[in-house]
Amino acid sequence: MTTQYPGHVPDGVAYTGGQYTALKDLMVSILDLGYTQGAATYDVAHVINNRFFRLDWHLERFYQSSAGLDLAIPVTPSELTDILSQCVRRAELSNALVWMGVMQGIPATGNPRDYEACATRFYAYAKPYYGISNADASAGVSLQVSTVQRIPPDSVDPHLKNHHWLDLRRAQIEARRQGYDTTVLIDRQGNIAEGPGFSVCAVRNGTVWSADETALGSVTVRAIRLIADELGIPFIHSSLPQDEFRESDEVFIASTSGGITPVISVDTRPLPQDGFGPVSNRLVRAYWEKHSDEEWTTPVQ
Amino acid sequence: MTTQYPGHVPDGVAYTGGQYTALKDLMVSILDLGYTQGAATYDVAHVINNRFFRLDWHLERFYQSSAGLDLAIPVTPSELTDILSQCVRRAELSNALVWMGVMQGIPATGNPRDYEACATRFYAYAKPYYGISNADASAGVSLQVSTVQRIPPDSVDPHLKNHHWLDLRRAQIEARRQGYDTTVLIDRQGNIAEGPGFSVCAVRNGTVWSADETALGSVTVRAIRLIADELGIPFIHSSLPQDEFRESDEVFIASTSGGITPVISVDTRPLPQDGFGPVSNRLVRAYWEKHSDEEWTTPVQ
Numbered sequence: 001m002t003t004q005y006p007g008h009v010p011d012g013v014a015y016t017g018g019q020y021t022a023l024k025d026l027m028v029s030i031l032d033l034g035y036t037q038g039a040a041t042y043d044v045a046h047v048i049n050n051r052f053f054r055l056d057w058h059l060e061r062f063y064q065s066s067a068g069l070d071l072a073i074p075v076t077p078s079e080l081t082d083i084l085s086q087c088v089r090r091a092e093l094s095n096a097l098v099w100m101g102v103m104q105g106i107p108a109t110g111n112p113r114d115y116e117a118c119a120t121r122f123y124a125y126a127k128p129y130y131g132i133s134n135a136d137a138s139a140g141v142s143l144q145v146s147t148v149q150r151i152p153p154d155s156v157d158p159h160l161k162n163h164h165w166l167d168l169r170r171a172q173i174e175a176r177r178q179g180y181d182t183t184v185l186i187d188r189q190g191n192i193a194e195g196p197g198f199s200v201c202a203v204r205n206g207t208v209w210s211a212d213e214t215a216l217g218s219v220t221v222r223a224i225r226l227i228a229d230e231l232g233i234p235f236i237h238s239s240l241p242q243d244e245f246r247e248s249d250e251v252f253i254a255s256t257s258g259g260i261t262p263v264i265s266v267d268t269r270p271l272p273q274d275g276f277g278p279v280s281n282r283l284v285r286a287y288w289e290k291h292s293d294e295e296w297t298t299p300v301q
Numbered sequence: 302m303t304t305q306y307p308g309h310v311p312d313g314v315a316y317t318g319g320q321y322t323a324l325k326d327l328m329v330s331i332l333d334l335g336y337t338q339g340a341a342t343y344d345v346a347h348v349i350n351n352r353f354f355r356l357d358w359h360l361e362r363f364y365q366s367s368a369g370l371d372l373a374i375p376v377t378p379s380e381l382t383d384i385l386s387q388c389v390r391r392a393e394l395s396n397a398l399v400w401m402g403v404m405q406g407i408p409a410t411g412n413p414r415d416y417e418a419c420a421t422r423f424y425a426y427a428k429p430y431y432g433i434s435n436a437d438a439s440a441g442v443s444l445q446v447s448t449v450q451r452i453p454p455d456s457v458d459p460h461l462k463n464h465h466w467l468d469l470r471r472a473q474i475e476a477r478r479q480g481y482d483t484t485v486l487i488d489r490q491g492n493i494a495e496g497p498g499f500s501v502c503a504v505r506n507g508t509v510w511s512a513d514e515t516a517l518g519s520v521t522v523r524a525i526r527l528i529a530d531e532l533g534i535p536f537i538h539s540s541l542p543q544d545e546f547r548e549s550d551e552v553f554i555a556s557t558s559g560g561i562t563p564v565i566s567v568d569t570r571p572l573p574q575d576g577f578g579p580v581s582n583r584l585v586r587a588y589w590e591k592h593s594d595e596e597w598t599t600p601v602q
Contacts, residue, residue: 005330005333005406005407006406006407006409006420007332007406007407007408007409007418007419007420008407008408008409008410008411009330009332009407010411014331023331023332024330026330026331027328027329027330027331028328028329028330028331028336029306029310029325029327029328029329030315030324030327030328030329030402030424030426031308031310031324032306033466034336035329035335035336035341035464036343036464036466037464037466037467037469037470038339038464038465038466038467039466039467039470040336042337069467070474101331105306105307105308106306106307106308106309106310107308107309108307108308108309109309110309110311110431111431112498113473113483113497113498115470115473115474115477116477117308118308119307119308123331125331130411130412148455148456149453149455149456150456151452151456151457151465152450152453152456154449154450154489155449155450155451155452155453155456155467155468156452156465156467156468156471162467163336163337163338163339164339164452164457164465164467165334165337165338165339165340166338166339166340166370166456166457166463166465167456167457168338169338169340169416170457172414172416173371173416176417182414188455196414197413197414
């Protein structure tokens with residue numbers, strides 16, 4: 001059924017079941033357990049100037065998520081790379097966001113608990129790169145520390161990228177209503193966890209901090225850590241209580257769409273700098289330089 | 302895109318955007334936040350012999366879930382009742398499962414955190430009634446107490462029916478691999494929570510127990526509680542530690558698809574009865590009798 005779908009549907013090219021199509025026509029059955037049970041995983045890479053950025057790390061995470069969630073990907077990493085390249089080329093994009101996903105499918109028995117009776121559905125697509133642009137990024141965002149707790153690892157392993165966003169969404173809606181741009185959730189112990197679709201980093205006494213690496217698997221944070229090592233900037237993964245986080249010297253958020261964005265206030269406290277602080281500035285400059293580094297990128301075929 | 306969709310797609314009739322269509326053609330865009338973020342809610346009622354069972358309670362819960370998740374339903378309860386009836390009649394079903402759902406939609410800005418920039422999508426459909434049939438039910442199921450914790454209320458309110466099933470699914474997969482039919486998850490304190498798509502009740506010393514009513518909102522358990530009151534059988538909602546649960550005299554699972562199903566073993570312990578125990582037996586008989594009671598049902602128009 002070609003339902004009228006309101007909202008911004010970008011031009012883009014999608015792949016599934018051996019065929020390429022317009023992104024607007026890539027659909028999920030209402031009966032797919034990928035929809036009804038969030039039984040799905042995905043990853044999102046980006047292309048800048050016809051080069052994928054750390055596609056190796058995205059593929060590694062995608063296959064790990066898939067294995068951890070018992071969702072078989074029916075293509076090899078090499079085939080997947082070809083499919084992603086095809087999507088980008090067919091969409092005629094030099095800067096793109098590139099999705100890859102796999103969902104459970106519909107059980108052959110009709111019983112929604114018969115996961116073994118499903119054939120998984122793999123898909124991929126490319127759409128124009130968006131996110132907080134470099135220009136907007138320097139303006140910075142206000143961030144609220146939410147009272148909402150991130151879904152804990154005892155329930156769903158946060159390393160396995162998934163579509164369970166109701167906690168993130170609730171925190172985001174509450175933050176917006178209270179006048180903040182965005183939010184970061186806490187874990188059960190009240191430590192800083194992650195935001196809706198991004199990781200949070202803080203700079204404290206010259207050291208870059210990010211949430212315990214057991215909790216998350218951000219590709220952008222992985223890049224930042226490696227860059228920090230190269231620049232001789234100390235970097236630690238640890239648990240950070242929200243009270244200590246509020247006293248940070250610099251804060252930024254990190255995600256594939258947007259890269260690194262400065263935070264200009266945490267709750268009601270303005271941060272010392274309006275925009276990037278001195279440490280963040282060095283990291284963000286190097287981060288974008290890496291986008292033309294052959295060791296960090298893969299050309300679109 | 303009319304993708305080849307493997308799996309069992311039942312005959313059924315769906316409604317969305319003012320139109321009726323075959324169930325197999327009801328699709329969700331890959332960009333809908335209902336898919337990518339599980340930003341959706343739903344409810345499932347059932348029809349036996351052309352009568353909805355406790356449709357009032359299902360509608361009440363559906364509108365509560367929708368309000369709690371900030372997902373506007375664009376039809377009134379009376380319009381919704383008409384739509385559900387239409388789906389059942391057009392599908393020519395006298396016994397049916399009837400879904401109603403609403404998903405976030407695609408943001409007009411393209412920014413996946415702009416929930417205010419979305420027009421929600423409402424849908425409904427009817428398909429043949431299935432589930433653990435009365436015949437199969439009497440055979441009973443083996444149940445494992447899982448080590449997986451149900452997503453806690455601090456993250457996602459379990460009263461608000463949602464598509465976050467990865468915890469339930471993980472427990473179900475693990476139980477099957479270990480030779481059990483099904484599973485029940487625990488809460489953070491190790492108390493019995495709920496199973497994948499059903500509630501669990503136990504009978505202990507003549508009293509029917511179900512998980513604390515703050516934790517769940519099962520329509521079938523609500524029916525059982527009312528029936529227990531009528532029959533003079535004591536019923537309590539409370540926290541039940543898993544060790545006490547394992548020592549129950551009778552255990553059954555309760556859900557819209559299937560009604561009441563006996564549990565014949567908990568972990569490695571067989572229950573005293575093979576099939577329904579004496580208390581469960583009284584409840585299940587009265588439960589099915591209520592399906593022709595005018596006060597408990599609504600005719601399909």
